[in-house]
Amino acid sequence: MIATQNLTKKFGGFTAVDSVSVEIRKGSITGLIGPNGAGKTTLFNVISGALRPTSGQVFLEDFPITGLAGHELFAKGLLRTFQIAHEFASLTVRENLMMVPANQTGEFLWSTWFNRRRIADEERANRERADNVLEFLTLSHLADERAGNLSGGQKKLLELGRTMMTDASVVFLDEVGAGVNRTLLKTVAEAILRLNQEQNYTFCMIEHDFELISELCDPVIVLAEGKVLAEGTAADIRANEQVIEAYLGRKAAKSIPLGQSGDV
Ligand SMILES: Nc1ncnc2c1ncn2[C@@H]1O[C@H](COP(=O)(O)OP(=O)(O)O)[C@@H](O)[C@H]1O
Ligand SMILES: [Mg+2]
Known part of the structure; x- marks a missing residue:
């Protein structure tokens, strides 16, 4: 699905990634x-x-994405998990999930100008998806908790949850x-x-x-x-x-x- 070809990254004179070819x-x-x-x-x-790599190539299903x-x-x-950013700590767990789609595509909700009804429908679907994700991750009971109050392990689960809000x-x-901790690691x-x-x-x-x-x-x-x-x-x-x-x-x-x- 992803392949790298002689991928190299140098920081000044130091080669951190040295001609890596993996699949x-x-x-x-x-x-x-x-x-x-x-x-x-x-x-x-x-x-x-x-x-940006210093040299080499990255392919996604044979297309160069370097x-x-x-x-x-x-x-x-293609998605990399992102830590729960500081500024989102005061939002609830559910809100952290619900904001992912718009936030990640960089889309503004400019279409509110045109179609409030559609926005309401999308928001409802988005909320439903977030609640499904929370259930999947056994975090439903924390839906309305502020993300900043989660334990380290619960934050990791929420990070995974954020990937599930996309179609990555x-x-x-x-x-x-x-x-x-061991218990959460199992989850x-x-x-x-x-x-x-x-x-x-x-x-x-x-x-x-x-x-x-x-x-x-x-x-x-x-x-x-x-x-x-x-x-x-x-x-x-x-x-x-x-x-x-x-x-x-x-x-x-x-x-x-x-x-x-x-x-x-
Ligand atoms: N932005 C950077 N500038 C300079 N050196 C870096 C930078 N990022 C990583 N390095 C160096 O590259 C090497 C590999 O780092 P990293 O990829 O973080 O290793 P790992 O994740 O395997 O522990 C380390 O020696 C690190 O100091
Ligand atoms: Mg590392």
């Missing part, structure tokens, strides 16, 4: 792992239009499990799986929790020092000595198996 298969939940500073977030930023802006990619169904087909999740994982299986979402997710990666992702791509170090199933990756070395350094590699603690 995100349609219908997959592709995992992206690697040590801190490996270039994972930068790769996301370059694919999702937040940063260098398109985030909102142009959004219109093509590819969603990029950067450390969606970070700081989320987040279930939501990702269901969106993948029932609504055909393709995901590419950066994640540090190898248990979560093993549970959800196939394939898993390992990035180290800006380059693709390995790609395979979670089991392949766990057994890959080069990967273990990348995380732990050469000396430790022989003695400490990857993922023993569930955490990479």
